[in-house]
Structures are given as C-alpha cells and as structure tokens.
Amino acid sequence: MSKPINKGTDERANLLSPKPAELVTLPSFMDCHDHQYTQIVIGLKGTVEFEVSGKGNLVGPGQGCVVTSGNDHAFGGVIGGSDILVLNMPPPKNDDPLILQKLNQLALEDTYFQLDGSIQKLIQMLSVEMQASPDDLLLSRACNDTVIALLQRHMLNYEPSKKESRFSLDAIDRYIEQHLSRKITVAQLAGSVFLAESHFHHLFKSQMGITPHQYVLGKRIDFAKSLIEKGQYTLGQVAEFTGFSSQSTFTHAFSRLLGMSPRHYKKTHNVK
Template identity: 30%
Template sequence: MIGVRGEAEVVVDGCGSRLDTWSACLVPTEAFHDYSGNARNHVLVIDLDPCLPAFTNPGHEDYDRMAPLFERPRALRFDSRLQSLVHLSAGEFALAPENTAMHRHLAAGILHCMSERLVRTPSRATQSHFSPDTIRRYVLENLHRKITVGDLAGVACLSVSRFHDIFRTMTGTTPHQYLLQIRLEQSVKLIIDTSLTIAEISHRAGFSSQAALTNALRKHRGTTPSALRSGN
C-alpha cells in the first residue's frame, strides 16, 4: 500500500503504520491487516500473488529480486525520486484505467525501485529496520501536530516497547526527549530567523500554547523567546 494523497492508518499483525505521500507499507500475503482512511485519501495498492504462473515463468525471474520486500511487514519512506515516480504512475493509472499492461509495468517499476532502496540502505542495528534519519524526517514533516511514541513505532513497524528500547540504544535518548529536542530546535530557529509571532511559532513547533513553549525554553535552554529575539 502506497500513499498518494492524504494520510491513512494501517495495522499489520498488530503493528501500526501511518501512510502519507512519502511512505509505503509492505504487507506479506499471510499477514492480517486493517486500513483506516477517508474519502480524501488516495492509496495505490499493488497486489502480488506468488501463486500466479507468471512469477515462476523464466521470463519473470527478475521478480525473485522483489521477494525480500514481503518477508515481513515493513514501512518504507520515500526519497524525492521515488515519490515522483509514484505520483507519475498514479496519474498514468488514472488517465488509462483500462491499460493493464501499462499498469503492470509501472507497478513492477515501483516495486523494483523500492527493492533497490531497501538493499542499499544499511542496517544500523541487526534487531531493527529503521534509522534515526527516518524518524527525524517524519517528526519534521509532522511537527505541527501531536506525535506519539506509537506514531514513531509505526514508522519503524515495531511495537512501542520494542521501538523505545531500540531507539534509546541507537540514539542515547528516549523518544519523548528526542521529540522535545527537535521541537525546541525548530522553535529557536523560527524565533531567530523569522518575524512570526511566538504564538504561531509554538503552533508550528507542536507546543500546546505559547506558555508551554516559553516554559520549555526556560527549563531546557535557560532562555525565553523574547531573550532570543533580542539577541540576549
């Protein structure tokens, strides 16, 4: 399942994942999964049936390279090139809904690109299949809203407790502390580099109020928004 427009929630074998325009969720054939979206969502679903003769035909040996994609449930974040390919393909599907040959070729191209990225991405830890960079990108893309540890665990396709343990091992901090650090970093940058009101900055950085931002800056950075803006 690949996000094309909007956001949706996918749960695969009890592991939650968020679909947006920069992500996909890979679901093994035997895995139980639930999907939750609305009329504004657009999700591209590529179904593969391993029992189809085409997958054992010598002319389709290249499909063997994609088998590791579906060894277990996993979430994949896109780079800009892969996202462009997905959106181009979704547009072509809409323009030619009856052209099944074109659909198969474009879908296979998307899967091959996803497979190549998974092969090229080194594992930072044998017990995990995510990187701190992936988590940071997700946080920055969703900074304006409430982000839970469950959301981050969903990006990594791990249980909350497992994600918490692995994340702390990999980064030396807890997910809650990491979220706060990024919110503060972005708040400081906006206070210094823009003329936005402190209320607007607190909203963009995901703080519940201007007072919450001020208190967090005072407690963790020893400063206040007015002091930062005045250069003191």
C-alpha cells in the first residue's frame, strides 16, 4: 500500500531547496557561509573575490570556482555590481553519482577555472533568458543541466596570481568596535577580512593564541570597564551597550574574567 503524499511537506521542501541555476548580484562587502550541496559559481559581470579552503582568488567574467558540500567559503563583489551564475547541485543519488564525483574531484584539483569563448557565449544567452523569466523553474533546471554537461569539455587552465589570505587585526578590531552592541559571529569576523570561516578560525587562534569568541568577549569587557569608569551609565545600560543579552549574563562574564563583579569594580573606582 502506497504512503499518502504530504503536499504541505513537499511544498515547504521545494521552497527551502535552492533553484538548480540562479543569477545573483553580490554586494561589495564579504559574506561567509557553507551549505550541504556542491555549488558551481561562474562570473558574468564585474569582479568577485572568493576564498575556498584557504585558497583566495578573483573571479571575473567567464571564470569560476567549485565549492563542494560542507566547505565554508567567503565571497563578495569587488568592482561595482558583480553578477554571477550559481549552479546548485542536488545531493548525489545511488543511481547517478558520476557527475558529482567528477565535480568533487575537480574541486580537489582545480578549485578555480576559466571557460573558453564558446561556452561563455552560451552562458550569456542563458543568463539573458533567466533574467527575463526569473521564476521559470524549467528554464533554471535546463540551464543547470546544459552548463554542467558541457563544463569539463570547455574548461581551461586558470593560473592568475592568487591573492594571499589576509589577516588584519586592525580590520577585525574596527568591525568589532562598530558592532560591539550586538551579536558578532565568527562568520561575520571572517567576512570582514575576506576569509572563509574555518580558515579564519584556525588562523586567528594560531596567531592570537585564543579563539575569536574569547577575543570578542575580552573587547566587550574592556569597553564595559571604560563605561563603568565614566560613571554616566547604569550597569544595565553598560550590559546593553556592550552587547550582552542581559545584565545577569554581563555580570557572570565580567566576574569570571576579572574576578570581581561589575558592582564591585564600580566601587573600587569610586563611581557612585
């Protein structure tokens, strides 16, 4: 006996699933994330900066990169409105794993690639059609299938001078100072210096000796101390200004790091 189909569940799954192919305009700031599916990114207009597994590079029109599933990466537009074509690959199936095996192998050998002129023209034509009909799922699927089928036969060696991964403590400090009153994630810190999250975390800990989370917490406590010493704010306001979710959370963190409560610290500095 066949199981009943839950249409609501299927519809929600479809809404959460990425389109097979989509056009994306990237902002000038960096973002960082990962996803549980392989993705191919091809530049259409402008210049995009990518970092995948610690390998940074610029991607222009006709160039691209492969991001395998679960591999966190940083990306952002560099010049003007940077447009990209994104091909989202489905999870591998037992009956047809060949294409994803090839792509995963490709990513190990050449994360970045250059396409020849013939497939670039085809991609531009498909992009124009997709731009005219952004909600056409059949067109999106056809674009994905067509480009994937031709991709490996039209790839060229791509060996420009690769950008070195950047670790600027000044840039990290500026980002923290600008966002200290709110939650700051490791992914956001990584994006502030154009690095993928896992690479940033490893690099930060190896150079600073502490985790990014510990560093941000130290910054919050240092700022809290300066606010308390000014004597212009209540401890509740200090907790809010320094990004703690509550005064009790602030008190616990402050006491653990300094060995005294914020109230005691206030008294030691003769603040009423």
